[in-house]
Amino acid sequence: AAGVIQSPRHLIKEKRETATLKCYPIPRHDTVYWYQQGPGQDPQFLISFYEKMQSDKGSIPDRFSAQQFSDYHSELNMSSLELGDSALYFCASSPITHNEQFFGPGTRLTVL
């Protein structure tokens, strides 16, 4: 069965650089969620989209922005990167009628 695809899987950036993370949801899933998991921490909700519109916002820094495109893939744009942004970034997708979220393998971002 198709799963959520995230790219890249690993990313190394310097402080103050920018990064773009991509998420390709499971086909026919119209809702996308982004989570951030710091080392040894629980995942924290950042932002979600339904039908290309932002549906909810969590603890996403102002330096980050995201969008969902017409093909339902989503991108998380991160600017002015800080050391504390080093984390695993998960994308999850869900059909609107479903309670269950399906997670991608994550992108591990390291900021040096």
Add this chain to the structure above:
Amino acid sequence: GNSVTQMEGPVTLSEEAFLTINCTYTATGYPSLFWYVQYPGEGLQLLLKATKADDKGSNKGFEATYRKETTSFHLEKGSVQVSDSAVYFCALKAGGSQGNLIFGKGTKLSVKP
């Protein structure tokens, strides 16, 4: 606000031992409850879920029952295996089908042969 409290780990068990990981929640309304598992170096996999009071979720020998009276969703397995070693997250989803997940802090389980 909504929150999840999980027993802290790490938990170390011998193979075939009984496992309980406690999870309690605070939420308005009637949340859906989930257990996710994260194997080393991997993403989050849904282990089981329950969407209303008294529902029992089960999968791969794991079980959890949605207890509204005690606001709990404890994870149990009768006989753990080495391959069950992972981090287990209890989570709730409030606010309907579009709601985001709120996770507990996670419990690391190590099973020794």
